[in-house]
Amino acid sequence: MTAFPNSSLVTIGDTTFHDVVSNQNGQTYRIFVYRPGGEPPKDGWPILYMTDGNAVIGTAVDAMRAQACYPTGTNVCYGVIVTIGYPVDGAYDPLRRSWDLGPPPGQSYPPFYENSPEVRTGGSEEFLTFVEDQIKPMIEADIPIDRNRQAIFGHSFGGLFVLYSLFTRPAAFTTWIAASASIYWENCAINEFLPRFEAAPATRPGAELFLSCGEYETDKLAPFQRGAADEADRLTQKKITRNNDYSVELMNRLNRLPDSPIRTEFEIYAGENHMSLLPVAVNRAIQTAFAIVKPHLIS
Template structure:
């Protein structure tokens, strides 16, 4: 893509990462510097995210969206997803014995529980490197993640809330390890005090908990249906948003958006579009 670059970076454990960077044009939209959006699963989603930001920020006076630095966290592969490494990097360590549901294809789960080390890499290596190349507005930082990346986004909010201001958890895998992220949610809520200025957007596809029409026609419909119903993707997300919504008085603004006719994969572009509006612009329709 034009105006983008890919950086090879190594974390402190010696593993190589690809960090995708989209450079904005012109001058920063404020004296404080450029807004920053960081997203997970960059091999799959960076191009879409960068193009959406570039297109919508061309005429801020019409779209309301300002330019930003877009940074994607990816891996040294030409595949859209590194399923083994993302599973480890995006998941928190279990509290107690690990309990995981059988995967639909009956394959073994790869290692899990590396979210803290990955957060150390993001906070200690990626963000400082980007900050050396761009003046960054410290209060306009957004983290976006989908699926396990959405779980990672929630975990980051709950354990290191000052790292970003805006958090977008798209289709978060709250079910992981007997919903271990809920214990971190409780710790976060107990420690939250007035004076914060944090925003959380949880998005979900309306078809993520029941078999889609395509899955119903498949040979493994019962397996897929059991997987979806056991994981309660939609219910878990709705319930978390409802629990956190009353915290506006402590400086956490929570929104929940469900895209009715989308499934776990098709919902990604819609989630990206809504994330860009929240992070860089304003709603297109005024509230009555």
Template sequence: MSSIKELSYPHQGCEEYVITAGERKLEYRILLSHPSGEAPPEGYPVIYALDGNAVFHTLAEAARLQTRKPHGFDPVVIVAIGYPSGEAFDMTRRCYDFTIPVLEQTLPKRPDGSNWPEHGGADSFLDVLQDEIMPLISSLFPVDGSRQALFGHSLGGLFVLHALFTRPELFTHYAAGSPSVWWGDYSVLAEQERFSADYPLRQLQRKLLITIGAKELDHMVEDAEKLPLLLEPLAEWGLQVNLAKFAEERHVSVLPAALSRLLKFALT
């Protein structure tokens, strides 16, 4: 990692790191919410959340409330990964980091008619997670290697699927919110086919949560509902897949419900 800068953060129990990472030496904003209690003997579970500028406060507060004793979940480290722009959804950066390489002609026209930002950097971003961000967190907290979760929404949900299908050893819990399965004429489903053929040989126990708002675009809902069916044969080989469909919620309004369900999924 080329550089790390620790910054103060205006909320108790939270702090911010700015890192310069990866081959391109890009800047990332790492928002941390500290656990509210002592680490279990095996260490803290960790939840890594993409689009950190959008989700950090909601997720950190939900974790604070849901880990209260005596009936709460175990204390958890929340790691939200954002960008220096401070935008809730930095389309230029996330489009590169969260997507797999595809031909331009396989992408739909954007609503405003503009060209798609540079895309196809998902593997590079996975390297940043694996080689730089996760070791940083392990240097700051004792972590439980059996409870490491990754959450992403929309294009971030696509990235979570890509991570599961190509590096299932990296995390134990994968949570894909409203995943953009349509990206590049459903290129991620080719990865799913290879994953399904290979997974029985890996001897892994993994969990996948898919969340979707019932009032999102019809094809988004259909794609989310199709994924558990495609992956169902892997249940006997240790892959547990759950779908959470939230009534009355749309593509953005579903986020708070998905983040709350994420905690139960990652910490139960």
């Protein structure tokens, strides 16, 4: 028996969720939608789409509500947040996200758990089509959206999906935010799509890409990992993942493109590892997607 007899479930303010069946694969996705109160701006609301919807929706909405109410002090305006997740109680559905967020052609891996399906990657194109052809029209039919202020965020495999989306459909969004993107995955398979982008970088005006990783995703171990039984294995894995190196290489390559089709930045978050970085990166995504004044334009 609870010590609080009048207790109630907590809800996320101004947020709803909708279970949507994909026309691509027949699977059900849980779409979380935060819609600000009040009248929309003349051109419609700016909007941020996010992968791993179950894991990020609470952090994203609270970061929005805490900052947008004080715009002169935070440089954050109100906007719409749409996160795309799964009808599960946990933060992730590891099996489905592996397929949805991994770039094609993908590979097969042993099951996560005994007596469960094998893990497959390679469904990014299918997932991107679902977002573009179903989710965006659904949102825009119900909420006035500024199509020139559309952003997308993803972390880890989600960051990899952001890069795949940029390289294959560069006009789908204006602001692209890839935190701890798993560029190394499957021998850097994502780089196979980069020449296509470089040959025809048809981005929107003002396009920008924000890359990031945690301090302990570099060659440094977190303090609690030093001297641990798996220290040597972690150091070996760091030579493979190289999150900071691959991100910097991509940033430099994109910033050297003729006519600067996309401005690219990279940031390291002090004191964070691959998973602890997530709430920090979500907050930065809110600040980036809903910035009133772009910091790089301030003289």
